[in-house]
Amino acid sequence: MLNYTESVILNSPEDSLEVNHLILKGTNYEIGKKLGEIAKEIHGIEKLPKENSLETRCQRLYLEKNYPIYFERMRGIADAYNANIIEDLIDFSLLGDPILGTACSAVYYPPTKTISGHGTISRNLDFFIPKSMPALSKPYIVEMYPDQGYASISILSFQLLGEALEGINSEGLIVIHLADNESPVKYSMEPTFCNTVGLNELKSIQLLLDTCATVKEAKQALLTNKHFYMFQPIHLLIADRYGNSFVWEYSHAHNKEYIVDGKDEPQIVTNFLLHRYDSIKDVPKVNEEKICPYNRFRVIRDAIENYNGKFSIDCIKEINALVFIEKSSYIDTPDIPVRTLLHCVYDSDNRSVEVSFHLRDGVSCEIKECEESIRSPYYKFSVG
Numbered sequence: 001m002l003n004y005t006e007s008v009i010l011n012s013p014e015d016s017l018e019v020n021h022l023i024l025k026g027t028n029y030e031i032g033k034k035l036g037e038i039a040k041e042i043h044g045i046e047k048l049p050k051e052n053s054l055e056t057r058c059q060r061l062y063l064e065k066n067y068p069i070y071f072e073r074m075r076g077i078a079d080a081y082n083a084n085i086i087e088d089l090i091d092f093s094l095l096g097d098p099i100l101g102t103a104c105s106a107v108y109y110p111p112t113k114t115i116s117g118h119g120t121i122s123r124n125l126d127f128f129i130p131k132s133m134p135a136l137s138k139p140y141i142v143e144m145y146p147d148q149g150y151a152s153i154s155i156l157s158f159q160l161l162g163e164a165l166e167g168i169n170s171e172g173l174i175v176i177h178l179a180d181n182e183s184p185v186k187y188s189m190e191p192t193f194c195n196t197v198g199l200n201e202l203k204s205i206q207l208l209l210d211t212c213a214t215v216k217e218a219k220q221a222l223l224t225n226k227h228f229y230m231f232q233p234i235h236l237l238i239a240d241r242y243g244n245s246f247v248w249e250y251s252h253a254h255n256k257e258y259i260v261d262g263k264d265e266p267q268i269v270t271n272f273l274l275h276r277y278d279s280i281k282d283v284p285k286v287n288e289e290k291i292c293p294y295n296r297f298r299v300i301r302d303a304i305e306n307y308n309g310k311f312s313i314d315c316i317k318e319i320n321a322l323v324f325i326e327k328s329s330y331i332d333t334p335d336i337p338v339r340t341l342l343h344c345v346y347d348s349d350n351r352s353v354e355v356s357f358h359l360r361d362g363v364s365c366e367i368k369e370c371e372e373s374i375r376s377p378y379y380k381f382s383v384g
Contacts, residue, residue, distance in 0.1 A: 002026035004111065006382045009379055015359040016129055017341065018138045021381070025145040032073025035161040038250070039095040041294065042323060043161075049079050049089040057088040058197045063121030069149040069210045070203075093203075094195045096160045097230070102127050102338050104178040105296045105323045106237050107304070108245040108267040109261050111349075115310045118349040119239055122320045125155075125165065125342040126291075129358075136341060139165075141355070141381055149210035151383050153353060155342070163202035164209065171213035172241030172348035175205045180233040181271040181293060183252040190254075191231050198226035199362055201234045208238065215244035219259060222248055237269045243350040249273050266304050270297045290329035291338065299323050315343060326372050328363065339373055352382040 003026060009019035017372040024031045039045040050056050075094045085092055098177050100375075106123040109334035114120055127136050139157040142164075154167035166176035183189065199207060204222065211216040218238050233254060239245035247269055258275035260267075270271035271293035280301060283294050290296070303319045311319075324340040327333070339361075345354045357376040 002030035002034055010359075010376060012359075015026070017138065017357050017359070019141065020138070020355060021141045021143075023143040023145075027147045028069050028149070029076040031144055031146055032076025033080045034076070035073070036077035036095070039077075039161050040080055043096070043116035045096055047083070047090045048093065050091055053088045055196060056091045058134050059091060059093050059195065060085065060088060062197050062226070063093055067207055069146065070207070071345070091195055094160070094163070094200070101295060102179065102295070103181070103271055103291055103325060105300065106176055106178060106269045106321065107300060108237060108239045108262055109311055109316060109321065110243045110245065110262065110264050110266070112243065112264055113266060114316075115309055115312045116347070116349075118347050119172075119241060119243055119245075120313070120316060120348070121176060121237065121239055121344075121346040122316045123166065123176050123344045123346070124320055124324060124340045125344070126325045126338050128336050129339050129341075139342070143381065143383070146210075150213070152206075152209040153381050153383055154206060154209060155355070156346070160202070163200065164200065164205040166344065167209050168346050168348070168351060168353055168383065169209040170351055172351055173208065173212055173214065173218065174239045174346045174348055175208045175218070176237050177202065177205060177234045178237065178269055179271050180235050180249070180273060182273055182276075183233050189233070190303065191229055193230060195230065196228055197379060198228050201232060205236070209350040214240045214242065215246055219246065223257065227254075235273065236270065237267065239348060245272055249275050268297055268300050270294075270303070272297070287331070289331050290323065291325055296323040313345065324373065330373070343375075345378070350382060352380060354378040354380045
């Protein structure tokens with residue numbers, strides 16, 4: 001029988017985000033059914049028949065074979081919608097539509113580089129402010145304790161309730177995504193704009209959290225699955241509690257895959273493809289804007305290289321704060337502003353994450369600091 005609790009983290013009319021914390025303990029079928037009920041009853045997400053029943057059937061068969069944990073959740077989702085999953089009229093492998101893009105910055109600090117001796121990922125999730133793009137206005141912190149697969153904490157949004165943006169599992173594996181903003185600019189894209197057969201740009205995150213304990217296992221899982229992107233190519237930063245890390249990337253045509261190992265050094269990732277550059281000297285200089293991914297990479301790299309000694313949690317937070325996206329990050333203010341909506345600090349040994357949320361912009365005045373974002377304190381969650 002499902003054990004389910006929900007609590008509200010943030011829910012103030014003056015703030016940009018409404019954040020809920022879900023804890024689900026039970027079978028994967030029960031977990032899926034509850035998530036389906038939330039999608040249907042709270043978010044009003046409809047599941048309509050698809051024209052291509054062959055594609056729906058192939059996706060069901062693919063996930064049943066390659067990701068049986070999620071297939072059990074799909075069965076629960078189908079029952080929440082009073083539908084027969086075997087009829088293949090409706091695709092129950094997706095709830096809602098992902099909207100990806102903009103900027104993000106992350107750093108993995110191996111245990112040898114931290115005061116705590118714990119592997120740590122510090123990550124900024126930058127996105128359009130919710131009043132302009134309401135898709136991210138109601139993120140969820142989701143703890144799942146399934147009967148099969150590893151327990152995990154995931155951060156989900158876009159009303160997906162099935163596609164994680166990032167997370168950590170009970171084995172200390174951490175997985176986060178960052179948009180690849182380089183390929184869409186330099187090369188033609190071919191997104192599907194719909195769900196199809198395989199793992200979309202976010203589903204692989206939850207797959208790794210459910211099934212992998214180490215970087216070695218994560219590499220194998222990624223290499224043996226079929227990938228596609230619905231809207232935005234991404235790359236992944238993955239680390240385990242043994243001090244291993246790597247970045248998983250695709251070529252601009254999405255036809256080749258690359259693994260960039262961390263090699264026991266801080267591993268920095270923003271929104272360009274690391275495998276394309278042999279050294280930092282090759283990274284281009286495009287403009288002076290703080291939001292530029294090449295500039296954010298340089299700011300973080302310089303801060304790390306100029307620091308003497310091992311890194312404390314406070315220092316790790318301060319380094320990522322150097323590249324928070326604010327009003328002052330732009331030379332020319334965009335029509336739809338971007339902010340650092342979440343700053344997350346993952347501890348692989350403690351199986352925990354601390355999250356600070358963007359609440360609202362400060363009141364504009366002559367003092368520059370007043371224009372910076374007002375942020376929440378850090379909320380801590382652990383896989384218990």
